[in-house]
Amino acid sequence: xEQTTLTVKGMSCGHCVKSVxxxxxxxAGVESVSVNLDAGTVQVSHDSTQAxxxxxxxxxxxxxxxxxx
Ligand SMILES: [Cu+2]
Numbered sequence: 736x737e738q739t740t741l742t743v744k745g746m747s748c749g750h751c752v753k754s755v756x757x758x759x760x761x762x763a764g765v766e767s768v769s770v771n772l773d774a775g776t777v778q779v780s781h782d783s784t785q786a787x788x789x790x791x792x793x794x795x796x797x798x799x800x801x802x803x804x
Pocket of ligand 1: 746748749751
């Protein structure tokens with residue numbers, strides 16, 4: 736498992752947390768996902784052969800948030 740921390744802009748409430756956690760969490764290869772709203776970060780534990788960083792970023796962006804590069 737790989738640990739990736741992404742900085743994400745636009746998350747502002749519990750709904751945002753839930754939509755990021757639910758959608759990233761259901762990707763094949765993602766073991767766990769944890770949003771820190773105050774810090775604006777998303778921590779993901781994942782198998783990068785199934786869910787690589789760009790797949791996770793794409794999923795977050797599909798929910799309407801911006802991943803800071
Ligand atoms: Cu929200």
